Amino acid sequence: MTSYRERLSVPVSWWIVATALVVTLFVIVAVPVGMFGGAFVGGLAGLVLVLSYLQYGGARVEVDAQQLRAGRAVIDRVHLGTVEALTGDDARHAFGRDCDPKAYLLLRSYVKGAVRVEITDPHDPAPYWVISTRRPEGLAAALTGHSVTRS
Structure with a gap:
C-alpha cells in the first residue's frame, strides 16, 4: 500500500509556451515553403x-511501507534518517549553495518545495536526497509516519 504518491508533471504554462512555439514554427515554415512543410515542421x-515533457514530467515520488522512490532511484526505508520539509529559500538553497555534491537530487525547477532525507546506509555514497515536491509537509509526514496538521 502506498502512503504517498506524486507525479512531478510540467505545469500548464509550459504546455502553453510549447503550443505557441509549434504554431510559430508552423507559420515560419508554411509561409515560404507551403502548408505541407509547415505542418511537417x-x-x-x-x-x-x-x-x-511527458518524460521529464513523468518523474514520480512514492512512499510505501518498504521503500522511497524518487524518479529512478529507490531506497529501503530502513536506510532513511532525519527528514526535513523545505520551502521558499530553504528549498532553493538545498538545491544550490547548501548542496553536497554527493547528494542525490530529484530537481524540477517548476516545483517550489522540497524534502531533504538523510541516508544512513553506509554503502550509499549519497549523504542525503533532496526531492522536489509540491507538498513538502505531506511527503515528510509519509516518510516519518506522522500526520500533517494545519493551522
Missing part, C-alpha cells in the same frame, strides 16, 4: 516537445 516539433 510543426508536427515534428510538437511531437518532440510532447515526448520531452
